[in-house]
Every structure is written in structure tokens, then in C-alpha cells.
Amino acid sequence: MRLLHTSDWHLGRAFHRVGMLGAQADFIDHLVATVRERDVDAVVVSGDVYDRAVPPLAAVELFDDALHRLAGLGVPTVMISGNHDSARRLGVGAGLIGRAGIHLRTEPARCGTPVVLSDAHGDIAFYGLPYLEPALVKDEFGVERAGHEAVLAAAMDRVRADLASRAPGTRSVVLAHAFVTGGEPSDSERDITVGGVAAVPAGVFDGVDYVALGHLHGCQTLTERVRYSGSPLPYSFSEATHRKTMWLVDLGADGSVAAERIDCPVPRPLARIRGTLEELLADPALAAHEEAWVEATLTDQVRPADPMARLTGRFPHTLSLVFDPDRAPDESAASYAGRLAGRGDQEIAEDFVAHVRGAGCDERERAVLRDAFDAVRADQAVREVAR
Numbered sequence: 001m002r003l004l005h006t007s008d009w010h011l012g013r014a015f016h017r018v019g020m021l022g023a024q025a026d027f028i029d030h031l032v033a034t035v036r037e038r039d040v041d042a043v044v045v046s047g048d049v050y051d052r053a054v055p056p057l058a059a060v061e062l063f064d065d066a067l068h069r070l071a072g073l074g075v076p077t078v079m080i081s082g083n084h085d086s087a088r089r090l091g092v093g094a095g096l097i098g099r100a101g102i103h104l105r106t107e108p109a110r111c112g113t114p115v116v117l118s119d120a121h122g123d124i125a126f127y128g129l130p131y132l133e134p135a136l137v138k139d140e141f142g143v144e145r146a147g148h149e150a151v152l153a154a155a156m157d158r159v160r161a162d163l164a165s166r167a168p169g170t171r172s173v174v175l176a177h178a179f180v181t182g183g184e185p186s187d188s189e190r191d192i193t194v195g196g197v198a199a200v201p202a203g204v205f206d207g208v209d210y211v212a213l214g215h216l217h218g219c220q221t222l223t224e225r226v227r228y229s230g231s232p233l234p235y236s237f238s239e240a241t242h243r244k245t246m247w248l249v250d251l252g253a254d255g256s257v258a259a260e261r262i263d264c265p266v267p268r269p270l271a272r273i274r275g276t277l278e279e280l281l282a283d284p285a286l287a288a289h290e291e292a293w294v295e296a297t298l299t300d301q302v303r304p305a306d307p308m309a310r311l312t313g314r315f316p317h318t319l320s321l322v323f324d325p326d327r328a329p330d331e332s333a334a335s336y337a338g339r340l341a342g343r344g345d346q347e348i349a350e351d352f353v354a355h356v357r358g359a360g361c362d363e364r365e366r367a368v369l370r371d372a373f374d375a376v377r378a379d380q381a382v383r384e385v386a387r
Contacts, residue, residue: 001119003173004035004262005247007046007214008231010084012059015235015293016319021058023267027232028066030265031246035075038248038262042117042124043075046214046229047082047131047177049090071100078115081106081130082177082214083192105175106130108137112158114172121253124171127159127208131177131192131215148192149200152178160207171255172208180204183216183228187238202226209255212247219245225257232264237295237320240270268293268317274324277304281314295320301327302359345373 011024035043050059070077079102081087091106098104103115105128114125132155134146141154156174163172179185179192181199192198192215202222205211211226217239219230229247234240245261252258271289273280274297280286294315298307303323311318343351349369354360361369 001041001117001124001171001251002039003210003212003247003249003251004031004038004040004043005046005212005227005229005249006031006043006232007177007212007229008048008082008217009045010048010051010231010233010235011062012055013051013235015233016237018293018319020233020235020267021062023233023265024059025062025065026265026267028062028069031066031232032069032073034246034248034262035070035073040075040248041119042126043070043077044126044173044175044212045077045079046175046212047080048084048214048231049079049082050085052084053086053089067097067100067102071102074101076101076103076115076117078103078105078126078128078173078175080104080128080175080177080214083131083133083190085131087130103128108132108140108155111155112162114159114162122169122171123167124173124251125163125166126173126175127162129155129159129174129176129178148178148198149204152176152200152204156204156207163207171251173210173212173251174205174208175212175214176205177214179215180213180222180226180228182222183213183220184218186217186236186242188217188231188235189215210249210251210257212249218242219247219261221259224259227259233267234270237270237272237293240272240295271295273297273315274299276300277307277310281310286315290315292317294318295322297322297324299324299326301325303357346370349373 009024014020049063081090087106091104094104108130111127111129114127117124117126132151134148134151137151138146141151143150143154159174163170178200179198181201205226209225213228216228217231217235220228227247230242230244232244234242244264244266246264248260248262250258269292271292272295273286273289276299280296294317296311296318308321346369350361
């Protein structure tokens with residue numbers, strides 16, 4: 001059986017205030033085309049379909065379009081909810097939608113109840129493990145301590161128990177939305193840490209043929225049988241080095257796995273550039289990034305005037321501007337709070353200006369600060385008298 005493994009669509013999410021709905025629609029077009037052109041037998045979507053619990057209407061309409069198109073191809077789809085989704089909202093109408101071949105698995109209690117599909121070699125049981133928030137599902141799974149590893153292990157016990165009751169040779173696929181040890185996170189994923197521990201060992205999933213993971217946004221192979229598809233689009237500059245793909249997985253008659261990465265359409269490349277403003281504006285080696293979405297880190301000692309306006313003159317799609325002045329080691333060693341110790345209001349204000357801008361106040365600015373502090377003190381004095 002040939003599977004297409006994807007996850008983390010985050011429909012409705014923007015990238016640094018740039019709307020991504022058009023790019024998300026292009027991805028859905030690409031997904032449907034891949035299913036049709038590569039003779040895919042089943043699609044698995046491992047959570048975070050939406051970016052938030054109550055998604056915008058346009059995102060819901062895009063999801064509805066995706067469901068209709070996948071159902072129209074006659075290719076079964078198994079989908080779980082992630083930590084960004086509202087499991088209850090995503091699962092509305094699951095029974096009816098399932099009749100069209102779109103199987104939504106959003107209820108923790110149904111972890112051990114698979115969607116069973118068949119090919120020429122027999123049955124394949126697809127187990128959907130939606131995102132399991134430990135504090136909310138610990139009673140369902142009868143675990144004493146609310147932790148990710150405990151609830152996932154209990155859910156997998158149900159999976160293995162059901163699988164053991166099926167005919168010998170039944171193959172198995174698990175969809176899960178979790179942070180598995182060995183995975184490389186980015187800045188895009190919402191923290192799911194509970195009690196300081198978010199990661200679970202890959203061994204939790206032992207005993208099944210393929211584990212289709214969601215949550216981390218980089219495509220990753222933890223073992224030959226345990227993989228993250230990653231998000232089809234970037235959602236932070238920490239993903240600048242990611243190759244955005246889906247997994248095309250051939251599950252053999254004996255449960256063997258062969259996987260191929262299918263590239264997703266990229267709306268615009270990402271670039272992280274660093275240097276002084278003048279260096280960034282003049283460096284010919286940066287010409288390759290002039291049409292990219294850019295995060296620029298300026299290392300100027302003194303914050304230059306109008307940096308964003310000047311940068312966008314060369315890099316019109318600059319979305320993020322970071323200031324990280326190159327300072328001498330002795331300057332950076334002292335904390336800001338330490339440098340302020342024992343100073344008066346005027347000195348603190350002047351030091352703050354120097355800390356933020358990289359250069360101290362001139363006489364005119366000092367006078368403005370003095371006048372402001374004098375006005376505040378006078379106002380306080382009047383208030384005291386009025387009491």
C-alpha cells in the first residue's frame with residue numbers, strides 16, 4: 001500500500017504578518033495532484049490541520065475544499081487532531097464524513113479502534129492517536145502521573161492489544177502528534193512541555209510497521225519506521241534550512257517500509273543575513289536573497305537611521321529586523337541591571353538610551369530627559385499637597 005504522510009498544515013496561520021492562505025491553497029492543489037499522479041492508496045494527516053482552536057472562516061473553507069477533493073478521488077484519508085486544533089470542533093460530523101472515506105480521529109478513547117483498509121496482501125490497521133494533553137486524558141488511560149510518555153504508552157498498549165486480536169499478518173500504521181526524543185524542534189511549534197518533560201522515546205511506538213508523526217515542523221527520520229513529515233510551509237525563520245516535503249511511503253506485504261520525499265511548493269525562499277547595515281546593502285554575495293523573505297540581523301555598534309526602509313530598498317521582502325551589536329567582551333559581560341545599580345533616574349534613562357541605541361545621549365537629549373523628570377516630580381509634589 002502506498003501512503004502519503006503529511007502534517008502541520010496550520011491553515012489560517014500567517015508568516016510574520018504575511019498571509020499564507022494562498023500558499024496553503026497551492027499546497028492543497030499539490031497534495032491532490034500528488035495523490036492522483038503517484039497512485040496513492042491512502043493519505044495520513046498527523047495533526048495541526050488548523051493553526052488555532054477557532055480558525056478563521058477562510059481556513060475552514062480551504063479545509064472543506066480539501067476534504068471534498070480528497071473524497072472525490074476515492075482515496076481514503078485518515079486524519080488526527082493536533083495541539084493547535086480543537087479536537088471537538090475538528091471531529092464534528094466524523095461519523096458522516098467517514099462514509100465518504102475521510103476518517104477523523106479526534107477522540108482519545110478511540111485510540112485502539114483502527115480504520116482498517118486493505119490491499120492485495122491483506123489488511124492494514126490505521127490507529128489515530130490525536131494530541132493527548134496529559135492532564136485531560138490521564139483518567140481515560142488510567143495513569144497515575146500526568147506525563148506525555150505515560151499517556152502515549154497507555155494509548156499504544158491499546159493499539160498493540162487490538163492489533164494482537166487481528167488476523168496474523170495484519171500490518172499497522174500509527175498516526176501521532178507528539179514530541180519524540182531525537183526530533184529537532186524549530187521556533188514554530190507551540191510548547192507542549194508538562195512538568196519540564198515534553199519528549200517521549202521512540203520506543204513507545206514499538207510493535208507497529210509505520211509511525212506517521214506530526215508536531216515538529218522539520219521533515220525527519222527518527223528510525224526507518226518512525227518519521228516526521230514536517231509542515232508543508234515555513235512558519236518561522238528558524239525553518240530557513242528546511243526542505244519542505246511530504247513522505248511517500250510504500251508499505252510492503254511483509255510490513256517493510258520504503259520512503260521517498262515529495263517536495264512541496266515554496267512561495268518564497270527564506271534567508272537569514274547578518275552584518276552591519278552598510279555591509280548588507282553592499283555585499284554582492286547577498287544578491288541571491290533579494291527576492292527572499294529576509295530576517296536581517298544588524299551588528300552596527302550604533303543603531304542606524306531608517307534601517308528597515310534602507311534594507312527594503314535592496315531586499316523588498318524583509319520581514320524581520322534584529323539588532324545584535326558586535327560589542328567588546330567586557331561590555332556584554334555585565335548585565336543591564338548590574339550597570340544600573342546605584343544610579344539616579346537621569347542616569348538610568350541615559351544608560352537605557354545607550355543600551356538600546358548603542359550611543360549615549362547628546363546635550364539636547366539630556367535636556368529633554370531632565371525636563372521630563374522635572375515635570376514628573378512637580379506633578380507628584382502637587383498630588384502630595386492635594387492629599
